Amino acid sequence: MTQPLLSVRGLQRRFGGITAVKGANLDLCEGELLSVIGPNGAGKTTLFNLISGHDRPDGGTVRFGGVEVTGSTPERLAALGLARTFQHGRVFANLTVRDNVLMGTHSRMKLARPGPPLLGALRELFLALIRPPGVRAEEQALRREVEDILHLFGDRLIPRLDRPAYSLSYANRRRLEIARALALRPRLLMLDEPTAGMNETETAEMRTIIGQLKARGQTILLIEHKLDLVMQLSDRVIAMDDGAEIAAGTPAAVRHDPAVVEAYLGHRHMGGEQTPDAVALEASP
Amino acid sequence: MSEGGSRGDLLELSGIDTFYGPAQVHFAMNLEVRRGQIVCLLGGNASGKSTTMKVILGLVKPRAGTVRFDGQDITGLSTPAIIARGIGSVPEARRLFGAMTVRENLLMGAYTRRDRAEVNHDYDRMLGLFPRVAQRINNRAGTLSGGEQQMVAMARALMGRPRLICMDEPTMGLSPLYVDRVLELIAAINKEGVSVFMVEQNASLALQIAHHGYVLRTGVIALSGPAGELARDPRIRDAYLGGERTAA
Amino acid sequence: MGAWLDYTINGLIVGNIYALLAVGLALIFGVSHLINFAQGSIYTAGAFIGWTCAQRLGTPLPVTMAAVVLGCAALGVVIERVGLRPLAGSARIAPLLATIGISFVLDQGLQLLYSPDPRSLPSPLPAWRIQVGRGTIGALDILIAATGLVSAAVLFGFLRFSRLGWAVRATAQDSEAARQMGVNTDAVNRTVFAIAAGLGGLSGLLVGMYYNHIDTAMSFQATLKGVVAQVIGGMGNVPGAIAGSLLLGLTESYGVALFGSSYRNLFAFVLLLIVLVLRPNGLFAGRQAMSPEPLTGTFIAPSRPWDVPRWAVAVCVLLAALLPFLPNSAYALQVLTNAWLYALLAISLTLVAGTLGQVSLGHAGLLLIGAYASALLALDSGLPVWLSIPAAGFVTAALGTALTWPAFRLRSHYVSIATLGIGEIVGLVILNWESLTHGPMGVTGVPPLTAGTVELDSPQASYWVALAVLVLLGLMQSRLLGTHLGRTFRAIRDDDVAARACGVSLDRYKGLAFAVSGFAAGISGAISAHLYSYINNETFTSQVSVLALTMVILGGMGNVLGAVIGAVALTGLPEVFRFTAEYRQLIYGLVLLLMIRFRPQGILGTA
Known part of the structure; x- marks a missing residue:
């Protein structure tokens, strides 16, 4: 097998006295969909933040695309082709749908956004003022692409192109966030609970969309609580509890793993896997 | 306070709809806590369990539905006023x-x-x-x-x-030794006449001491019943981990 | 060495006074996460209540002190109820701006009641001084020290042993948990405001007696000192506020001893900046990350801006350009020239405060840089005025961005405090850098506007120059906002975490926005300098910064046209109605308060 796109080794993060992530390891290959599951407080989102540069690890390494990126800034990781969404949804509320998605193309603008820090910034300002044809053409091309991306979500967002994001429904905001991430043309797409707050129909729709992305060959790292969806979409699943991995493997294997069942349901088996007598016995003082 | 004459329900939630921003959390939820009982509300992540407790305590106002405590409508009251009526709170993560x-x-x-x-x-x-x-x-x-x-x-x-004590995930993050101790204490408190409403992810633990249980799944009560029956119900496993048939 | 002892004593006494201000600020911040910019006005109110009692009613000192504490506490309760409670649930910066509005209203109310003339407030205490080593301590020093100690002890007792005090502490630690214990957090807020105001008023009375001088313009400096002391000690940290105050008092006192009294404030603000940048949680907190405040950094109400058609704007510009041809328009021209210059400042501020979401309170500093740069380039380097003005724009852009750089990593109200400090520092550096800036003498004989050999010093010419520059820079800014730059600035404002995830380097774009903003503000300051012909370090004070912010909020944050309308409304309308200066300030304060409460999106809407 070729070198993995994302490779995490021994990642650690402590907050005060609590270790939120205790030595996480994972490998993700091109075109793969890997899900991270686990109960509340298991450390999934912290792990996401550490990978995407929104938080700095206390130990361990992250390699992305063959480059060591441990402790890099989110903007550098975005430039390298890593896009993510956030647990509670973070769209630019006062920007239109179109501008939100255009923000996703930021790191891909070549002509309008020349390189080095100081002089490049001044040139960027100058170019924005005079708007030479090349810069205009680039912007036009990106704008066309925005509509292509939004077509993925059927007629959910296209009719609302020029509406501000704050006027969208919650589900549409989540879709918009994914569209913005896709606009980066990411090598790795990280989705943090993309169906949170969605009803059954919307969840099914999102499942189809993620399935389409996967079919296109998009590499995806997914955190999701709706385990039906995880089981259907994932190539592999990692289960975390209390900051550490407790099981890993195919969806079916992880789902039946005793450690996973225990993490979700409690440290005594539940749901018909135990005789009624035993439950009654445990219930008596 | 006399209990004579009133029905057995100390707490009664009916037709509750709540929203977190534009996202709907509860869909016409109904739930009761009888006098002297321990009632647990179970469910996986993001099922709306904690929000239920916040609705009872007046920290989240439902968009529709009523909360009745001891026969009186407390839906619109401020949190301090609700506390003063005899509800105690053990918040999530203790606070x-x-x-x-x-x-x-x-x-x-x-x-x-x-x-x-x-x-x-x-x-x-x-x-x-x-x-x-x-x-x-x-x-x-x-x-x-x-x-x-x-x-x-x-x-x-x-x-x-309090006449009713509300607990949000009382065993979360505790070592097994303390988990057992906390459960014993909840049962002891209940024996002294305090009704208990408890939100838990850990179903097997909660059902050990509860009289009655509800299972919440994405804002809808998916299952409910006496604790002993619920503990044996195979559907509770599906409510957390997803149904077997869909895991194709 | 005796002098040093005196300086130490003086530092501690002044520190005690700051502590009375800062403790209240810390209590309020602890409970409601609000920086109360009206604290200085309450301090002034305390001084005047004390003056009324002592000088008019002839009350003995203990009665005077009691009256001050009770009067100011009542004032605090009113402020909390009227000004702040209705804003619960708004962006955090909203109540902060409301307290600025309240402070304008209070200050001007006092000025109308008592006139702006300073008054003496003699201490009724005996005039003896005790020799301590080689220094001396007077009765008033002892009173101030005792007041500080007794207040601290009473406060400690209240927080530690009373039921309400426990509720205050519990609310400060976790207000939601406190409510779940049955604590009425509104009552807690009210109590805290009453305590803060009582102590603040007492502080004003003591300062008035200490310097035997009170006036209605002393509020702003008092607020600043209290805020600085609190930032040093850690926001919301009550013992930290006391320690920070004493440290600030000593730093200032020693600074004055070493360099002279004009350096007093410079030390205070440099200390503020150092603490904000290196230890934003204060000197006494563990070194930890600042708590993230997603989506609270800006005062942006969701709204769609009014789409004003281009032809309408063009018609307005044309009408404005034709105005000098009307007969008897000299007075209107003068007023509107001033309005165009304010509008330049407002479009500059609306770019950073509105579009970028960094609510700067330091724009007066940019005006000063522009004014001095152009004046000195023209006078001392002999540059022609038509070159010195754009040069001043570039100097301001560069210097302003470099000075604000340390604040780029801050968020929300920390940005406002830092920029306020930076603005003050600019004024103080100008005051003290005599070899370059002529120091407190100011710059006289700044040459009038010229273009090549054409003199432009007639009212008509000045008017056209100001209007033309405004139109030009306004168009430029609008053009920029239509590109990816405008989009990126707004994205940073709405959610800087998500912006970074899109690959946006915050420093780069904040730098660009501040550079563009600095350019416009610098040009505005430069033109003003050539129109005024005399400038000094107090030509543009922080009050101008606040006024500019009021214009920006009135017009709609981030809205270029709105900024112009806000500027014209707030400089022009008072002239039309011939309001005197005091009433004008009162109107500014009321406008700010009412807009925040009832139309936070401004007249034309946020853009």
């Missing part, structure tokens, strides 16, 4: 006042009470009920271990002499 001493935390629990002598009596009673708390009484609450903090949070809630 102690970390820079205050354990003693101060306990007495904050009696904030709405004016009967000073009785408060002192209850304070001594709590120290008897929670010997571990008594040992740390002059420590800052923030320096206690998770299990000790849970004890303090429970004692603090009891200091208000």
Whole structure:
């Protein structure tokens, strides 16, 4: 097998006295969909933040695309082709749908956004003022692409192109966030609970969309609580509890793993896997 | 307060719709807590469990539906007013006042009470009920271990002499030893006549001590019944981990 | 060495006074996460209540002190109820701006009541001084020290042993948990405001007696000192506020001893900046990350801006350009020239405060840089005025961005405090850098506007120059906002975490926005300098910064046209109605308060 796109080794993060992530390891290959599951407080989102540069690890390494990126800034990781969404949804509320998605193309603008820090910034300002044809053409091309991306979500967002994001429904905001991430043309797409707050129909729709992305060959790292969806979409699943991995493997294997069942349901088996007598016995003082 | 004449329900939620921003959390939820019972509300992540407790305490106002406590509508009341009617709260992650001493935390629990002598009596009673708390009484609450903090949070809630005590994930993050101790204490509190409403992810634990259970799944009560029956129901597993048939 | 002892004593006494201010600020911040910019006005109110009692009613000192504490506490309760409680649930910066509005209203109310003339407030205490080593301590020093100690002790007792005090502490630590214990957090807020105001008023009375001088313009400096002391000690940290105050008092006192009294404030603000940048949680907190405040950094109400058609704007510009041809328009021209210059400042501020979401309170500093740069380039380097003005724009852009750089990593109200400090520092550096800036003498004989050999010093010419520059820079800014730059600035404002996830380097775009903003503000300051012909370090004070912010909020944050309308409304309308200066300030304060409360999106809407 070729070198993995994302490779995490021994990642650690402590907050005060609590270790939120205790030595996480994972490998993700091109075109793969890997899900991270686990109960509340298991450390999934912290792990996401550490990978995407929104938080700095206390130990361990992250390699992305063959480059060591441990402790890099989110903007550098975005430039390298890593896009993510956030647990509670973070769209630019006062920007239109179109501008939100255009923000996703930021790191891909070549002509309008020349390189080095100081002089490049001044040139960027100058170019924005005079708007030479090349810069205009680039912007036009990106704008066309925005509509292509939004077509993925059927007629959910296209009719609302020029509406501000704050006027969208919650589900549409989540879709918009994914569209913005896709606009980066990411090598790795990280989705943090993309169906949170969605009803059954919307969840099914999102499942189809993620399935389409996967079919296109998009590499995806997914955190999701709706385990039906995880089981259907994932190539592999990692289960975390209390900051550490407790099981890993195919969806079916992880789902039946005793450690996973225990993490979700409690440290005594539940749901018909135990005789009624035993439950009654445990219930008596 | 006389219990005669009123129905068996101490707490009754009916037709609750709540929203978190534009996202709907509860869909016409109904739930009851009978006098003298322990009722647990179970469910996986993001099922709306914690929000249910916030609705009862008036921290989240439902967009539709009513909350009745002891026969009276408390839906629109402020949190302090609801607490003053006899509901105690053990919040998620305990939420102690970390820079205050354990003693101060306990007495904050009696904030709405004016009967000073009785408060002192209850304070001594709590120290008897929670010997571990008594040992740390002059420590800052923030320096206690998770299990000790849970004890303090429970004692603090009891200091208000509630008729109903609401607990949000009382066993979360505790070591197995403390988990058992906390469950014993909940049962003991209940024996003294306090009704308990408890939100839990850990179904097997909660159903050990509860009389009645509800399972919440994405804002809808998916299952409910006496605790013993619920514990044997195979569907509870699907409610958490997804149905077998869909995991193709 | 005796002098040093005196300086130490003086530092501690002044520190005690700051502590009375800062403790209240810390209590309020602890409970409601609000920086109360009206604290200085309460301090002034305390001084005047004390003056009324002592000088008019002839009350003995203890009665005077009691009256001050009670009067100011009542004022605090009113402020909390009227100004702040209705804003619960708005962006955090909203109540902060409301307290600025309240401070304008209070200050001007006092000025109308008592006139702006300073008054003496003699201490009724005996005039003896005790020799301590080689220094001396007077009765008033002892009173101030005792007041500080007794207040601290009473406050400690209240927080530690009373039921309400416990509720205050519990609310400060976790207000939601406190409510779940049955604590009425509104009552807690009210109590805290009453305590803060009582102590603040007492502080004003003591300062008035200490310097035997009170006037209605002393509020702003008092607020600043209290805020600085609190930032040093850690926001919301009550013992920290006391320690920070004493440290600030000593730093200032020693600074004055070493360099002279004009350096007093410079030390205070440099200390503020150092603490904000290196230890934003204060000197006494563990080194930890600042708590993230997603989506609270800006005062942006969701709204769609009014789409004003281009032809309408063009018609307005044309009409404005034709105005000098009307007969008897000299007075209107003068007023509107001033309005165009304010509008330049407002479009500059609306770019950073509105579009970028960094609510700067330091724009007066940019005006000063522009004014001095152009004046000195023209006078001392002999540059022609038509070159010195754009040069001043570039100097301001560069210097302003470099000075604001340390604040780029801050968020929300920390940005406002830092920029306020930076603005003050600019004024103080100008005051003290005599070899370059002529120091407190100011710059006289700044040459009038010229273009090549054409003199432009007639009212008509000045008017056209100001209007033309405004139109040009306004168009430029609008053009920029239509590109990816405008999009990126707004994205940073709405959610800087998500912006970074899109690959946006915050420093780069904040730098660009501040550079563009600095350019416009610098040009505005430069033109003003050539029109005024005399400038000094107080030509543009922080009050101008606040006024500019009021214009921006009135017009709609981030809205270029709105900024112009806000500027014209707030400089022009008072002239039309011939309001005197005091009433004008009162109107500014009321406008700010009412807009925040009832139309936070401004007239034309946020853009």
